[in-house]
Amino acid sequence: MQNPFYNKNFTFSYLGITVIIITVYSVLVYFTLHVSWAVAVSESVISITLFAATGFGIWYVVKYNLSKTRLYEKIFLFIISGIMVVLVWFVFNMLFKSILIKLLGNNPGFIFNPLYHLSTGLFLFTILILVYQIIILFNKYAEKLKSEEMLKQNLAETKLNMLKAYINPHFLFNSLNSINFLIGTDNEKARVMIINLSEYFRSILKHKDQIFINFKEEYISALTYFKIEQERFGNKILFKDDIEESSYNSKIPVMILQPLFENIIKHAVSESLVAIEVYFKSYCDNDCLYILLENTYESEFTNQKKGTGLGLSSTFDRLYYIYNRRDLFQINKNEKKFSVLLKIPQKF
Amino acid sequence: MRILVIDDEPHAIELIKNYLKEREDIDEIRLATDGFDGLKEINEFNPEILFLDIQMPKISGIELLELIDVPVQVIFTTAYDEYAIRAFELNATDYLLKPFSKERFNKALDRAKSNLASSNFQDNFNKIVENYNENKEFINRVVVKSGIRIVIIPVEKIYCIESADDYVVILSETGEFVKNSTMKYFEKSLNPNDFVRVHRSTIINVNKIKEIQPYSKENFSIILNNGKIVRTSRQGIVELKKILDF
Numbered sequence: 001m002q003n004p005f006y007n008k009n010f011t012f013s014y015l016g017i018t019v020i021i022i023t024v025y026s027v028l029v030y031f032t033l034h035v036s037w038a039v040a041v042s043e044s045v046i047s048i049t050l051f052a053a054t055g056f057g058i059w060y061v062v063k064y065n066l067s068k069t070r071l072y073e074k075i076f077l078f079i080i081s082g083i084m085v086v087l088v089w090f091v092f093n094m095l096f097k098s099i100l101i102k103l104l105g106n107n108p109g110f111i112f113n114p115l116y117h118l119s120t121g122l123f124l125f126t127i128l129i130l131v132y133q134i135i136i137l138f139n140k141y142a143e144k145l146k147s148e149e150m151l152k153q154n155l156a157e158t159k160l161n162m163l164k165a166y167i168n169p170h171f172l173f174n175s176l177n178s179i180n181f182l183i184g185t186d187n188e189k190a191r192v193m194i195i196n197l198s199e200y201f202r203s204i205l206k207h208k209d210q211i212f213i214n215f216k217e218e219y220i221s222a223l224t225y226f227k228i229e230q231e232r233f234g235n236k237i238l239f240k241d242d243i244e245e246s247s248y249n250s251k252i253p254v255m256i257l258q259p260l261f262e263n264i265i266k267h268a269v270s271e272s273l274v275a276i277e278v279y280f281k282s283y284c285d286n287d288c289l290y291i292l293l294e295n296t297y298e299s300e301f302t303n304q305k306k307g308t309g310l311g312l313s314s315t316f317d318r319l320y321y322i323y324n325r326r327d328l329f330q331i332n333k334n335e336k337k338f339s340v341l342l343k344i345p346q347k348f
Numbered sequence: 349m350r351i352l353v354i355d356d357e358p359h360a361i362e363l364i365k366n367y368l369k370e371r372e373d374i375d376e377i378r379l380a381t382d383g384f385d386g387l388k389e390i391n392e393f394n395p396e397i398l399f400l401d402i403q404m405p406k407i408s409g410i411e412l413l414e415l416i417d418v419p420v421q422v423i424f425t426t427a428y429d430e431y432a433i434r435a436f437e438l439n440a441t442d443y444l445l446k447p448f449s450k451e452r453f454n455k456a457l458d459r460a461k462s463n464l465a466s467s468n469f470q471d472n473f474n475k476i477v478e479n480y481n482e483n484k485e486f487i488n489r490v491v492v493k494s495g496i497r498i499v500i501i502p503v504e505k506i507y508c509i510e511s512a513d514d515y516v517v518i519l520s521e522t523g524e525f526v527k528n529s530t531m532k533y534f535e536k537s538l539n540p541n542d543f544v545r546v547h548r549s550t551i552i553n554v555n556k557i558k559e560i561q562p563y564s565k566e567n568f569s570i571i572l573n574n575g576k577i578v579r580t581s582r583q584g585i586v587e588l589k590k591i592l593d594f
Contacts, residue, residue, distance in 0.1 A: 169427070170428040173427035173445070174357065174360075174446060176446070177427060177447040178357070178359040180446075180447040181366070182359065185362070185366070232357055234358040270356065270404075270405060
């Protein structure tokens with residue numbers, strides 16, 4: 001957080017409050033210590049101005065204190081810094097008045113009561129710390145509101161993009177073309193494909209307003225998509241999965257798996273002349289659901305730029321927006337295999 | 349009529365085969381499931397009409413088009429590819445959007461047939477290729493023919509491209525290839541951050557520069573990693589300075 005003195009409004013308010021405190025303090029000194037107005041005012045101006053100047057530095061103490069997490073550390077730091085600030089202030093205060101007395105030639109009645117000054121200083125220090133703490137809290141709150149707003153906006157945006165991607169026209173029209181062929185040739189297969197296509201689109205519409213979904217439902221939806229593609233590409237996809245029973249009830253962001261499967265179709269299956277092996281595995285460990293999706297690919301000629309999976313970056317973004325973590329998505333690639341590993345926190 | 353169908357999806361091929369079966373003016377049908385196979389068939393079978401899908405493994409229908417140098421009626425088939433459709437609208441004999449009806453299919457075939465009769469061939473597919481690539485992101489591979497072989501050159505393996513009459517010569521890590529294309533096309537289609545036209549007749553890959561030496565007052569010689577020496581023009585050096593920041 002920036003020093004609030006960079007903010008003009010804050011600096012002016014600070015100066016204004018200083019003037020107010022000087023006035024109040026003068027009155028207080030005049031009535032409690034029964035000195036002349038001149039002494040009360042000069043005493044107040046010297047003390048408060050000096051303290052106000054020290055106040056600039058106290059900000060950094062407060063800020064540094066933010067980085068400490070343990071309560072006793074915070075308290076210890078405040079006590080130490082408080083004693084130091086008050087002592088420095090006290091010494092300067094005394095020094096300043098001594099010089100003034102020297103210059104004037106006599107003591108008009110300045111106060112040299114250490115106990116009085118130290119308690120005043122401590123009081124002012126506490127007030128200032130509190131003010132800073134309030135500013136920090138307020139800033140944090142404002143920042144939180146802002147980031148929540150941004151997160152919401154990003155979620156809405158990704159959701160829109162997701163919907164667009166889901167109703168992927170290339171996929172839809174190619175599937176319809178397949179059905180067009182299957183009708184009359186293999187009616188049973190045509191029927192299965194129509195049912196799968198309907199189920200897939202229905203599941204998208206059903207969950208489009210959700211953020212989380214049961215893993216089981218999400219997996220079935222992605223699998224329905226994949227089955228349609230398997231039918232389209234004939235024997236070009238060899239699929240195997242290994243689902244740990246316990247993962248079924250895990251929570252997972254909705255529509256997160258399908259793009260991973262689609263990526264395989266786009267970059268491995270439709271770019272290959274040979275069959276592609278696809279392996280899906282899921283298991284739970286340490287309050288996390290792990291999902292591994294692995295596929296073989298033909299490295300020869302495969303476009304390097306295409307192969308890095310631009311489509312996968314949106315998966316990474318979504319996980320980041322939802323969990324605010326960057327370590328949930330991993331891509332591994334070697335000569336023959338491409339794999340993605342998703343880590344879905346179950347408690348956060 | 350001799351017909352060749354190139355598509356990577358078995359159902360799509362079978363559908364066209366079924367539609368063709370019901371016609372009586374077809375002499376022979378050949379099928380290919382990828383561009384390599386397709387090009388081989390074009391050379392051996394010499395089809396009159398070609399049904400060509402766009403999205404295919406290894407080489408796309410558009411890239412295949414660049415390699416065809418025999419007269420053939422091409423009917424494009426695609427499910428959804430806005431770039432292709434825009435390019436076709438301007439230049440193709442006909443194109444079929446999947447899924448297509450038997451009537452629509454027959455109409456396209458009849459049009460191709462009447463073109464055949466009047467020997468009205470698309471003699472130049474370059475327009476389609478250019479229109480297609482213009483709207484797309486920069487190309488990242490170049491497909492060339494070398495004898496009967498088809499070679500795919502990733503652009504990062506290209507040293508430079510030189511013009512030679514109606515052709516361009518591509519010097520790459522995998523060898524020297526001739527392609528029936530223009531400097532203008534490459535200048536537009538290659539990423540300008542990597543490829544600079546340093547001279548009217550030369551485009552170089554800036555990542556393959558070994559040295560730049562002053563040659564005369566305003567001209568430079570560029571030595572590429574393969575030892576090739578390239579001269580620059582005044583405009584060329586200005587462009588190069590912009591990219592390399594020297």
